[in-house]
Amino acid sequence: MFRSIRFVPLTIRLFAGRIARFRVWRIDNVRRKLVVGNWKMYGRLARNQELLQGVLAGVRELRGADYAVCVPYPYLAQAQSLLQGSNVAWGAQNLSPNEEGAFTGAVAPGMLTDFGCKFVIIGHSERRGLFHESNEVASAKFDAAQKAGMTPIFCVGETLAERESDITEQVVATQLDAVLDRAGVQALSNAVIAYEPVWAIGTGKTASPEQAQAVHAFIRRRVGGHDPEVAEKLCILYGGSVKAANAEALFGMADIDGGLIGGASLVAEEFVAICRAAQK
Numbered sequence: 001m002f003r004s005i006r007f008v009p010l011t012i013r014l015f016a017g018r019i020a021r022f023r024v025w026r027i028d029n030v031r032r033k034l035v036v037g038n039w040k041m042y043g044r045l046a047r048n049q050e051l052l053q054g055v056l057a058g059v060r061e062l063r064g065a066d067y068a069v070c071v072p073y074p075y076l077a078q079a080q081s082l083l084q085g086s087n088v089a090w091g092a093q094n095l096s097p098n099e100e101g102a103f104t105g106a107v108a109p110g111m112l113t114d115f116g117c118k119f120v121i122i123g124h125s126e127r128r129g130l131f132h133e134s135n136e137v138a139s140a141k142f143d144a145a146q147k148a149g150m151t152p153i154f155c156v157g158e159t160l161a162e163r164e165s166d167i168t169e170q171v172v173a174t175q176l177d178a179v180l181d182r183a184g185v186q187a188l189s190n191a192v193i194a195y196e197p198v199w200a201i202g203t204g205k206t207a208s209p210e211q212a213q214a215v216h217a218f219i220r221r222r223v224g225g226h227d228p229e230v231a232e233k234l235c236i237l238y239g240g241s242v243k244a245a246n247a248e249a250l251f252g253m254a255d256i257d258g259g260l261i262g263g264a265s266l267v268a269e270e271f272v273a274i275c276r277a278a279q280k
């Protein structure tokens with residue numbers, strides 16, 4: 001109708017400008033939810049195929065959130081071939097901080113990207129506890145994952161004894177600072193933080209939405225002390241016995257941007273129901 005902006009009446013131009021500004025503001029301030037399955041050391045070829053097909057069928061029509069599964073190394077090729085081109089990404093659960101070398105049994109970052117991994121879980125409490133992974137090693141892995149082009153999902157969280165001693169924030173701050181000190185706050189622009197209280201992982205005990213929200217808000221404030229914009233956009237997942245029955249309440253909290261799901265990610269209907277909760 002109007003061939004040149006000069007001929008558009010001023011009132012219309014001002015109104016359109018306001019709408020445009022409003023839309024940019026909305027896009028900048030809305031964090032997309034993310035739901036990631038952590039299969040841990042579970043799976044077999046036939047079972048995986050059934051599970052992934054069930055997940056794909058259930059989330060195919062979902063929009064407005066992102067989904068991924070982190071599978072054991074031997075099944076990365078299977079995940080890649082079944083999930084390629086879908087709205088479900090895939091990744092791994094660990095990696096070596098080294099590019100290559102004489103590290104028997106270890107898996108290099110470039111090997112994960114060879115199989116199309118978008119995500120890699122770093123510093124999961126099972127790695128920290130059972131494999132004695134320190135904050136230093138976890139932050140080196142974070143760095144290596146980013147250098148290879150993947151998005152690290154960096155796990156933090158306190159044990160029951162630490163919560164009962166009222167040092168949750170101190171523990172989480174130390175874990176987070178390991179990354180901030182090594183990689184710098186800008187590195188968090190392409191990373192996900194997962195708050196996983198150790199006492200809630202695989203135990204059936206979930207943190208209440210308020211308990212989780214308090215720690216998520218603490219994490220965002222701490223990152224915000226370095227860079228408010230990075231903090232505002234940072235995706236912070238909650239993990240620890242998330243199920244279809246509690247996902248909606250958790251995901252409804254202001255600073256909870258989705259979930260890292262262990263046991264419930266091994267059952268297609270349950271995982272899909274959690275993904276659906278992220279839509280709301």
Ligand code: PEP
Nearest residue numbers: 201202239240241262263
């Ligand atoms: C996990 O493995 O990261 C996890 C949160 O496990 P679960 O959901 O089984 O507690």
